Amino acid sequence: MCGIVGAVSTRNIVPVLVEGLKRLEYRGYDSCGVAVHQGGELRRTRSTSRVAELDTQIAQDGVQGGTGIAHTRWATHGAPAVHNAHPHFSGKRIGLVHNGIIENHDELRAELQNKGYVFESQTDTEVIAHLVHQLYDGDLFDAVQRATTRLKGAYAIAVFCRDEPHRVVGAREGSPLVLGVGQGETFLASDAMALAGVTDQIVYLEEGDVVDLQLGKHWITARQADGSFERVQREVRTVHAHTGAAELGPYQHYMQKEIFEQPRAIADTLESVAGIMPELFGDGAHQVFKDIDRVLILACGTSYYSGSTAKYWLESIAGIPCSVEIASEYRYRDSVPDPRTLVVTISQSGETADTIAALKHARGLGMAHTLTICNVATSAMVRECKLNFLTHAGVEIGVASTKAFTTQLVALFLLTLTLAQSRGKLTDAQEAAHIKALRHLPAAVQAVLALEPQVIAWAGEFARKENALFLGRGMHYPIALEGALKLKEISYIHAEAYPAGELKHGPLALVTSAMPVVTIAPNDALLEKLKSNLQEVRARGGELYVFADSDTEIKSEPGVQVIRMPEHYGALSPILHVVPLQLLAYHTACARGTDVDKPRNLAKSVTVE
Incomplete structure (x- = not known):
């Protein structure tokens, strides 16, 4: 979850290193630093401020050089x-940067201390340097x-x-690293985006690779099973990183920009x-689809919620059993493997360490049918899975995922329809209706974005709260x-979500006028049940904030505020209903x-476990 940039060149490479860090800052921003070879010595500048402040400090320190790491x-x-x-x-001899976690750092630290090494930090990284x-x-x-043969971890x-x-x-x-090949210079980075504008010739290093960068040349060795290393060739790919996508334009934050990019991202994914x-996969x-009887979805965080939504689609539309597992938990419990399972991993970056580890665990249990839904074509997840569907969300900089989530849902809905077709559960008329609904989805999302002024008014109220409840039923619970x-990610307000029917089984004890209750109220089969749950909140003096379809007959009144969605969207309703929730979090x-x-x-x- 850190960003690395390195370079070997004859020019002053510090501006390239700093620009790379700016593009990778979304990976980590607790601290940052640059070190170069300058005047026969190693010089560095480090800061607990952001990269922009580091840049100023570097200029004041006069740090420059042709070989460096950041x-x-x-x-x-x-x-x-x-x-x-x-x-x-x-x-004053070795300089090193690191992304990952070294699991045997305590053992190595003790060994190195016994040999006289003095540690100046609490990091596992300093162990590698020594x-x-x-x-x-x-x-x-x-x-x-x-050294790598002694390291355990990522x-x-x-x-x-x-x-x-x-x-x-x-x-x-276990952590991503790419090689950039330039004209008479070579580069390293955690992501090709860090090298945009410097080189588009990228080599994606594989597990166990060690790469030697020198002026205008490089070579790679791969660690073998016996611990030895053999020289290997890796493909040099032309990668056009999206530098323009990292520009804010008229928006205040990347998250806001990415929320408003969702109609285009969905259209691109469906193109x-x-x-x-x-x-399609x-x-x-x-x-593969003929050889499976069930689906297992592995994911973390927001991607886990997209998988949880897809479970409703897969079981109701495709008629195939589906289980959804939190990837970080799955490989640490005893499960019952079934070789006729389609293992689906979901990840925006395709480098999520827990999800990759869970995928390998599933394969190790004999489940060979694998598919990933991912936003990065060159990621480890895509390389690890036999099948894939690439969302086309574009670069997502904001930590809180938005357009990656909605495009994941689009991909999962396409998977649902494809499995339904393979199982003889999708008629031509149904397919045509679903395709029509998908094609209209960008316009439907655009209409939801027009609700932003109403959401901003709510956000002013929420900003004064410290707790909130969110309610949904069925496929809207995820x-x-x-x-x-x-x-909770971006406003630091404690928020919990429940199936609305669970209110009376405990959470209702929390409901007071100080606890806003956000409710997703589509006009579906569970609407009347949901209305009863809303009455339970009102009877306890709770304040309701309801996102309701236009024909739900839920009206604004004291204690009940309603924002009406432009239209009911059937099975695809979750994609529309998540957008105002994104806006509410953002403006709060x-x-x-x-x-x-x-x-x-x-x-x-x-990228760490």
Whole structure:
């Protein structure tokens, strides 16, 4: 959950490193730093401020050089403080940045302390720097290879040495790292986006790879099962990173921009969908879909809620049993594997460590049919799964996911229709109706976005609260969960979500006039039940904020505020109803003055377990 940039060049590379950090800051912003080879020594500048402030500090310190490494951090070991910020040095010889968690750091720390190494931080990263230093014998590449064989856990590292001024060595295991090939210069980064405008020639390093960067050349070795390393060739791909997508334009925050990009993101995701067919999910999907009897969805956070919504679709429309598991829990319990299961992973980045680990665990149990729904074509998740569907949400910078979530739902609905067709449960007329509804979805979302002024009025009330309840029923219960998550992520208001029928089983004890209750009220089969739940809240003096379809006959009155949705949208209603919840969270956070795009303690891409 940290961002890495490194470079070997003949020019002053510091501006490239800093610009890369700015593009990766969504991955972590507890602290940041840059180190370069300058005047025969290693020099660094570190800060617990944001990258913009680091840039100013670098200029004041006069840090510049052609070989360097840089890092923006999300803290795992050690509080956000300058002495815990990367890059970490071992003596004045080795400099290193790291993304991941080293599980055997205590054992290595004790070993290195016994050899005289003094630790200046509480991080697991400093252990790697001292280990490389201890193994260094004039060849940095060899020292890093040997060091990686001692590490247990997940890591992406970039290392350089005072004694080798035109060399950076990188390695990865469980955390993403890419190599950028330029004209007479080479680069490392956590994400190709960090190198946009510098090079579009990208190599995606694989698990166990160690890469040697020098002026205008590189080579890669892969760790073998016996711990040895063999030289390998990795494909150099042309990757056009979306630099324009990272510009705010007229918006105040990236989250606001991304909320309003949802009609376009949905349209882009549907652009290549002419009809329902297995080939939407890759070659061989037709046979895979014939060979399965059930679906297992593995995901975390917002992606887990999209999977929970899809469970309702898959079971009601496709008639196929579906279970949804939190990826971080799935591989640590005894489960009953079934080889006729389609294992579906969902991830915006495609690098979510827990989800990748859960996928590998499922495969290890004999479930070989795998499919991922992901927003990044070059991600580890796409490479790990046999089948995939790429959402086209574009770059999402805000930590609180919005357009990635709605495009995931679109993809999952397409999967539902495809499985229904494979199982003989989708007529031509039904397919045509669903395709028509999907095609209209961008316009329908645009109409919901027009409700923003009404939502802003509510946000002023919510900004003064410290707790909130969210209620939904059926396939809108996961949407209530997502709404509560958004509110707590960026406004720091404690929010919980419940199936509305569960109110009387405990949560009703919390309801007072100080506890706003947000309710999703579509005109579906559960509407009358939901109205009874709303009366339970009103009878206890609770304040209701209801997002209601126009024909629900729920009216505004004292204690009940209603925002009417433009239209009822049937099975796709969850996609529409989540949009005003995103807006409510966003404007509440703005009213409270929180850092919307970079909420405290959180990072965008969760690449550590």
